[in-house]
Amino acid sequence: MTLAYILNPLDRRANDRSNAAWVLAQRQRPDARLIRIAGDSTLIKDGQLETANAASVEPTVFLGLDPQGTPWFACRTEEKEGLRDLRSLAMEEALPAEELGILAQARSTIQWHERRNFCSNCAAKLEVADAGYRRHCTGCGMDHFPRTxxxxxxxxxxxxxxxxxxxxxxxxxxxxxxxxxxxxxxxxxxxxxxxxxxxxxxxxxxxxxxxxxxxxxxxxxxxxxxxxxxxxxxxxxxxxxxxxxxxxxxxxxxxxxxxxxxxxxxxxxxxxxxxxxxxxxxx
Ligand SMILES: [Zn+2]
The missing domain is CATH 3.90.79.10 (Nucleoside Triphosphate Pyrophosphohydrolase)
Structure with a gap:
């Protein structure tokens, strides 16, 4: 068994993700995949990672392009059926190592968004920017970035x-x-x-x-x-x-x-x- 979460194959395209038109074009591709996260868990169906169509559900974050060029996005979900937590998935080697790496990125980023609705400097509302890699304050103008x-x-x-x-x-x-x-x-x-x-x-x-x-x-x-x-x-x-x-x-x-x-x-x-x-x- 190898270390979990270390093999993330995505090219995050940090220079492109601030371009809303470029991100929208990725979302509208028929092969675009949307990971849905609830706490420590994601949706699994028939032993495989179950992703949604990124064009039909508003994603929170653009994760990147995989080596085949497929765009990956993530959002949170309220669904309860079919959830499996990321620790068990790693323990059981239930998914390809690359998917576990992508899930780690998705889970941490979604969690950051869930807890960053208001500015820690002035308490005004934050809005999402750069395809989920920045939150911008509507009050004082401060930018907030995902932390690790x-x-x-x-x-x-x-x-x-x-x-x-x-x-x-x-x-x-x-x-x-x-x-x-x-x-x-x-x-x-x-x-x-x-x-x-x-x-x-x-x-x-x-x-x-x-x-x-x-x-x-x-x-x-x-x-x-x-x-x-x-x-x-x-x-x-x-x-x-x-x-x-x-x-x-x-x-x-x-x-x-x-x-x-x-x-x-x-x-x-x-x-x-x-x-x-x-x-x-x-x-
Ligand atoms: Zn502020």
């Missing part, structure tokens, strides 16, 4: 062992890499070191970037890192974590393979934490 929030997620190593933690709300047995939002004025490395120290009391030295993953719940960018611990004694922040431990390479390998005798496992295989544990074990 950087999250650092890090597997820390110490003498071959790796540090993983778990939150109380997670399914029994699941451990994952420590993670947290990057704060204003922080580098990625400093954010990762701060989070690991806050949550587990471990000082981290060298930090290396491994990979990233869009995480559309709500609109995060997971920045995957491996860090080398400069201390080993864990002091748990029990507000954040229920447990954090050093796992031996043997234990961690069994957790990655879902074969640990105590039922422990290292994150969901479609999530970046799983990938980071595998990379950390490879040295």
């Amino acid at each position: 929030d950087p999250v650092v997620i890090m597997v820390v190593r110490h003498e071959g062992r790796i540090l993983l933690g778990r939150q109380k709300s997670w399914k029994p047995g699941m451990y994952s890499a420590l993670a947290g939002f990057v704060e204003p004025g922080e580098t990625i490395e400093d954010a990762a070191r701060r989070e690991v120290f806050e949550e587990a009391g471990i000082r981290v030295g060298a930090v290396r970037y491994v990979t990233s993953q869009p995480w559309p719940f709500l609109s995060n960018l997971m920045i995957g890192l491996i860090g080398e611990a400069a201390s080993a004694e864990i002091t748990l922040d029990q507000n954040e974590l229920e447990d954090a431990r050093w796992f031996s390479p043997e234990d961690a390998r069994l957790m990655v393979a879902h074969q640990h005798p105590d039922g422990l496992y290292a994150a969901n295989p479609f999530a970046i934490a799983h990938e980071l544990v595998k990379t950390a074990l490879e040295g």
Whole structure:
């Protein structure tokens, strides 16, 4: 299984989407596809992504053109029948990886629109511009753009062992890499070191970037890192974590393979934490 949501094939045509006539022409193409989103879910029919005709329903956002030139749009839906959530679709590899990538873009963008009806500067109404990639304030003229929030997620190593933690709300047995939002004025490395120290009391030295993953719940960018611990004694922040431990390479390998005798496992295989544990074990 590969990471979910990372293979988005769309050309977003950022230079064209501010041209309303161009966007309308894409909408009116008979092959144009409209994804409908409700919360974390989309519509699935007979095991396939069910899209509507973009000319018949007003889309909220133009997503882009796929490699065949097909235009993709998204809007929200009130429909209840046939909804499947994006996590289960990823877990079950129920759709092509490219479609999961497009769905991540659709879900995050639609969610941004749902919560941005009024200007945060003057409270006047916002209107949609640039085919859904901008909202313009009718009062003060301020432009608002879709946000994505950087999250650092890090597997820390110490003498071959790796540090993983778990939150109380997670399914029994699941451990994952420590993670947290990057704060204003922080580098990625400093954010990762701060989070690991806050949550587990471990000082981290060298930090290396491994990979990233869009995480559309709500609109995060997971920045995957491996860090080398400069201390080993864990002091748990029990507000954040229920447990954090050093796992031996043997234990961690069994957790990655879902074969640990105590039922422990290292994150969901479609999530970046799983990938980071595998990379950390490879040295
Ligand atoms: Zn305003």
